[in-house]
Amino acid sequence: MKPAAFEYHAPGTVEESVHLLAELGDEAKLIAGGQSLMPMLSLRLAVFEHLVDLRRVTGLRGIERRDGVVWVGAATTQAKIERSAELAETVPLLARATPLIGHFQIRNRGTLGGSLAHADAAAEYPAVALTLDAEFEAVSPRGSRTIRAAEFFTGLWSTALDEDEVLTGITFPVRTARSGFAIEELARRHGDFAIAGATIAVELDDVDRVARCAIGLFGLGPSAWRAHALEEALTGRAAADIVAADVGRDAVAPLDSVPSDLHGPAAYRTRVGAAMVARAWQRAVEEARHG
Structure with a gap:
């Protein structure tokens, strides 16, 4: 058609x-x-x-380090993000998620802002933005404003952007010492949307206690989701005492709108989601400990 x-x-x-x-x-x-x-x-x-x-609009592309954050223009292509040594060092979760998006032909044209504004529940970038507490810059005839990632995604293919707003850039915090990041997903084929996936960010203190953590889920509801209650429960605990499988189980326990479709029933997706969280948690903690 x-x-x-x-x-x-x-x-x-x-x-x-x-x-x-x-x-x-x-x-x-x-x-x-x-x-x-x-x-x-x-x-x-x-x-x-x-x-x-928006392809001819100036000022919407680029990657810049700014006072403890990294700004990425909304029209920056996924291919550029994938190749960026700066992002691999400062925002590794964003860099690691990018090769999982479609195929290289898609990443050559697809943009960071386009994916985030589309807000697909099974897409990687919304979960990354939520996990990293990214901030979104938007411009309208009324001026500019900043939208926190926690407030940006409002539902399936739905965001807090007004009809006359243009997303111009996204800022991500720069990684800190003793931090680790991981993304895990299961898809039928490489490049397909994920059946279920998880994004993890962990920071450990000097004695290997969890100083901060963030647990994101995608493919398991109408939008990407953060396990805030679980994050709070894990903070302050010794990393060695935390069982990754328990983190996975507890992360998916509150979910009540897991979809059932041709890729599998809700119960299957939930089990996959728990496994993805467990794998990502283990990898992120290991990176935080040893780099």
């Missing part, structure tokens, strides 16, 4: 983009890399009268 007819717009600045969105209202849709939107348009799962292409 082919997309329904639409009018194409290619603004050159963020200001032009947001004013177009304000003028066109809900009849318009932003397109970045197009790796999620174009298949939906071609199958006519989505129809818009106007497409606003």
Whole structure:
């Protein structure tokens, strides 16, 4: 199939983009890399009268170190993130998640901001952003604002962005000493969306107690999810006393909206999710201990 007819717009600045969105209202849709939107348009799962292409907009690409955080432009391609030595060192969870996204052809066009704004429940980047407490910069005709990752994802394919807002960049905290990160997922084939996955960030103190931790889950509900209660329970405990399998079991225990589909029933996804959390926890703690 082919997309329904639409009018194409290619603004050159963020200001032009947001004013177009304000003028066109809900009849318009932003397109970045197009790796999620174009298949939906071609199958006519989505129809818009106007497409606003961000590829020519200046100031939306790049990777910059800024006062204890790393800023990544929303239009930065996944391929650039994958190749970035800076991100591999400072935001390793983002770098490690990227090769799991689709195939290299998709990553050559797909963007960080596009994936986050699409907010697919089985995608890696939303879980990474939640786990790392990333912050989202958005611009509208009313000015700019910052949205915390915990407030950004509101449901399946739904975010806190207003209709006339453009996501311009995302900031991630720089890794600290004695920290470890891991992502684990199970997919039918490499490049497929995950049946279930987990993202872990752990920081240990000088005597190997958990100083901070974050446990993210994806593919197990309408959006990526953080196991905040479990994180609080693990903080302050000796890492050697924590059983990874118990972390996995307790992480998925509160889930009440695990989907059932052709890839497997909810009970299967839940068991897979627990196993992914356990594996990721073990790897992250090991990295925090030994680097």
